[in-house]
Amino acid sequence: MRAYAVGDRVTQFRYGAGTITEVNAHHTVIDFDDHGLRRFVSGIVILEPSATVSPQKASSRPKRASRAKTS
DSSP: OOOOOTTOEEEETTTEEEEEEEEOSSEEEEEETTTEEEEEETTTOOOEEOOOOOOOOOOSSOOOOOOOOOO
8 A cells, every 4th residue: 555645646436636635544634626525544545646736726715805995
């Protein structure tokens, strides 16, 4: 079994390409491009290295409208 690190791009057969966001001896958390965050048992998850580039995600925080200054 290959050891993966945070930030590695991987592919999982069901969810496709994603980026590892957390990994330890028990769990591996992957932020998939099309399916969001998923948590797997590290000892049994089957992953393949991916050469795909991580897509730019939109900010989850809405922008505030600027107010005109009054004097």
